[in-house]
Amino acid sequence: MTPRTGPRELDRRSTVPLWSQLRDDLMLRLEGGEFPDRFPGEMELVEVYRVSRHTVREALRRMRQDGLIESSRGRSSVAHPGVISQQLGAMYSLYQELEARGIEQRSELIVADRRTDAEAAERLGLSARTKLVYLERLRLGDDEPIAWDRAWLEPKLAAPLLKLDFTHTGLYDEWQRSAGVRLNGGHERISAVVPTKDQRTLLKMKRDEAAMLVERTGRLGDRPVEFRITLVRGSRFSFSAEWESGRSYQVDVAGAS
Amino acid sequence: MTPRTGPRELDRRSTVPLWSQLRDDLMLRLEGGEFPDRFPGEMELVEVYRVSRHTVREALRRMRQDGLIESSRGRSSVAHPGVISQQLGAMYSLYQELEARGIEQRSELIVADRRTDAEAAERLGLSARTKLVYLERLRLGDDEPIAWDRAWLEPKLAAPLLKLDFTHTGLYDEWQRSAGVRLNGGHERISAVVPTKDQRTLLKMKRDEAAMLVERTGRLGDRPVEFRITLVRGSRFSFSAEWESGRSYQVDVAGAS
DNA sequence: GCCCCCCAAATGACCGGACAACCACCCGCC
DNA sequence: GGCGGGTGGTTGTCCGGTCATTTGGGGGGC
Numbered sequence: 001m002t003p004r005t006g007p008r009e010l011d012r013r014s015t016v017p018l019w020s021q022l023r024d025d026l027m028l029r030l031e032g033g034e035f036p037d038r039f040p041g042e043m044e045l046v047e048v049y050r051v052s053r054h055t056v057r058e059a060l061r062r063m064r065q066d067g068l069i070e071s072s073r074g075r076s077s078v079a080h081p082g083v084i085s086q087q088l089g090a091m092y093s094l095y096q097e098l099e100a101r102g103i104e105q106r107s108e109l110i111v112a113d114r115r116t117d118a119e120a121a122e123r124l125g126l127s128a129r130t131k132l133v134y135l136e137r138l139r140l141g142d143d144e145p146i147a148w149d150r151a152w153l154e155p156k157l158a159a160p161l162l163k164l165d166f167t168h169t170g171l172y173d174e175w176q177r178s179a180g181v182r183l184n185g186g187h188e189r190i191s192a193v194v195p196t197k198d199q200r201t202l203l204k205m206k207r208d209e210a211a212m213l214v215e216r217t218g219r220l221g222d223r224p225v226e227f228r229i230t231l232v233r234g235s236r237f238s239f240s241a242e243w244e245s246g247r248s249y250q251v252d253v254a255g256a257s
Numbered sequence: 258m259t260p261r262t263g264p265r266e267l268d269r270r271s272t273v274p275l276w277s278q279l280r281d282d283l284m285l286r287l288e289g290g291e292f293p294d295r296f297p298g299e300m301e302l303v304e305v306y307r308v309s310r311h312t313v314r315e316a317l318r319r320m321r322q323d324g325l326i327e328s329s330r331g332r333s334s335v336a337h338p339g340v341i342s343q344q345l346g347a348m349y350s351l352y353q354e355l356e357a358r359g360i361e362q363r364s365e366l367i368v369a370d371r372r373t374d375a376e377a378a379e380r381l382g383l384s385a386r387t388k389l390v391y392l393e394r395l396r397l398g399d400d401e402p403i404a405w406d407r408a409w410l411e412p413k414l415a416a417p418l419l420k421l422d423f424t425h426t427g428l429y430d431e432w433q434r435s436a437g438v439r440l441n442g443g444h445e446r447i448s449a450v451v452p453t454k455d456q457r458t459l460l461k462m463k464r465d466e467a468a469m470l471v472e473r474t475g476r477l478g479d480r481p482v483e484f485r486i487t488l489v490r491g492s493r494f495s496f497s498a499e500w501e502s503g504r505s506y507q508v509d510v511a512g513a514s
Numbered sequence: 515g516c517c518c519c520c521c522a523a524a525t526g527a528c529c530g531g532a533c534a535a536c537c538a539c540c541c542g543c544c
Numbered sequence: 545g546g547c548g549g550g551t552g553g554t555t556g557t558c559c560g561g562t563c564a565t566t567t568g569g570g571g572g573g574c
Contacts, residue, residue: 015535017557041524052559057525065322065503073525074567089500184502189511191495192449192467210449210467234467238448239496241508243346245284245441248323248505251498274527298554309529314555330555331537 008049018051019058025049026059027068030079039069039077088172089188091214091230094147094237094253095139095170103141106167107149111136113162120152123217123227133158137166138202145203147232154225157181183226185219190239195231203233210234265306275308276315282306283316284325288341296326296334324507343508346445348471348487350510351404351494352396352427360398363424364406368393370419377409380474380484390415394423395459402460404489411482414438440483442476447496452488460490467491 010021022045029035040048045056060077063069071077098105114131121128133153139146151171153161160178161171175181195203195211205211211234218226240252267278279302286292297305302313317334320326325341328334339357343350355362371388378385390410396403408428410418417435418428432438452460452468462468468491475483497509 019557043524054560055558058557062503071525072567073565074523076524076567089506090498185500187497187499189495189497192469192491194451194465194467208451210451212449234449238446240444240446241347242444243344243442245281245344247344249344249346249508251506251508276527300554311530312528315527328555329537330535331553333554 007047010049010051019055019062022049022051022055022059023062026063030068035079039079041076088183089186089216089218090190090239090251090253091188091216091228092172093251094232097253098141098146104143105139105141105146107137107139109135109137109166114155117152120227124152124154124224126154131155133162135161135166135171141236144236145233146236147230148199148202149228149230151226151228153227154223157220157225181220181225183218183220185222186224186226187217187219189215192234193231199231203231205233205235212237264304267306267308276312276319279306279308279312279316280319283320284341287325287336292336296336298333322503323505340507343510345440346443346473346475347447347496347508347510348445348473348485349429350508351489354510355398355403361400362396362398362403364394364396366392366394366423371412374409377484381409381411381481383411388412390419392418392423392428398493401493402490403493404487405456405459406485406487408483408485410484411480414477414482438477438482440475440477442479443481443483444474444476446472449491450488456488460488462490462492469494 008025010018010025012018014021026045042053042056042060045051045059046053049056060069060071064071067080069077069079095105112135115134116129116131117134118128120132121130124132126132133155135149135151135153137149137151139149157179158175158181161175164174164178166174172183191213193211193213195205195209199205199211200207200209203211212232214228214230214232216226216228216230217224218228237253242250242252265282267275267282269275271278283302299310299313299317302308303310306313317326317328321328323340323344324337326334326336339353342353352362369392372391373386373388374391375385377389378387381389383389390412392406392408392410394406394408396406414436415432415438418432421431421435423431429440448470450468450470452462452466456462456468457464457466460468469489471485471487471489473483473485473487474481475485495511497511499507499509
């Protein structure tokens, strides 16, 4: 029987750090479905890739940071199953949390076209006359409205999205699947507002219920590619954060109480 | 010339990792205003703390992740001021940000007494019949109302506070000065609400203006000692956060635009 | 068959070293 | 005064180790 994995070559003359090459290779293999049950151990990687343990640990450290794997003493590393659930901001965590609670999510598409928008274009660093991909949706959880979402996307990257069906999947999942786009940074601004009458009707809100307005810019590398305004029902959304000296402010999104 | 800083001791018998102790110490010194112009280099820290460069780098790595410092080849690390106070929670950063903008802050004391409160007592892990120290204040910035604040505090620790004057200083500053209490952890929950008529009057809010409700529990060690409900004018407060893969979600509080 | 103890294996926490790439600054030259 | 090149200092990238702590499972005793 041949060894399951022969030695693997990394390019030592490249300017790309070894740990980075190692990480890329591991991510590729992970996505390709290798390591279905067991992620290789550090010493194993040292032998296969012929690098020092420090280098392996540096690669694994980054992967851990991105939530791709999880490791702790005594146990070998565990590949994080399924989707890459890295830090994607508050909005993303909201939907994730709802899913974790077993709440069925879907969205109604209201508009999907190309149109110009001065403010959005400016946020994306494009000319005001550029036709942006525009998606307007109403998000529902267990058939109750949760949020009203409008997104303006970079037209070249988002073109494939106009033909898709978002009823049961998220924008980001589809975007990655159809165009390979995965955001890796951004900015969010969250404020409290009183919804207008129309908004209240759309979201089936009672009078005297407030809402959160989330303005969001998503970046791919250092280029903004998404501008998004989401109005979330106040009664179904709140920020929750833990802070501790010596640790960062860990935000968490809580659904309806 | 004597070295500016003598050697510093870390507890090698502790179960807390050296890099963690080092990080904590550096954060403390950073907060205390040391390193006003130059953050110490790696080799310098190696000598001062008598640890290996790996240990230093591990500590700095964590600080980098939390956005406390920034470093790159060739240049020495740069401290990112202000991030530390963000890690004390959103409310704290709000007041700090206002101060940084040169807005004069003061507060009007509405109530300062001892009273029972079932919910607050439960949050503090005390019997519902315990008489808690209660402070109710209206916070103003440039003589305009910003927030209405109610705080229930652990009676033994907060007793000295009842005699003090909070007009021009913050609760935490006074608490530390009079009783040596400095919170080092906690939890915040932020949601959007429509203020009642009374609240609107108190905060001089227009109709159709929403507010943020911040419920906060502050811990001293692992014991909750503060429960606080703050109502902040929506038009003068919003969350702003940067996120980036591999970095933590950095919240920042923006004042009125 | 069940439980407990012990041990192999894994990662975490440390230490030591060397070289490379890069930046800021000073100095000399024009 | 401005421009260019050297040079020292700093962080990034790698290598080599050792010991501690934790986990999970196998084996022995009952």
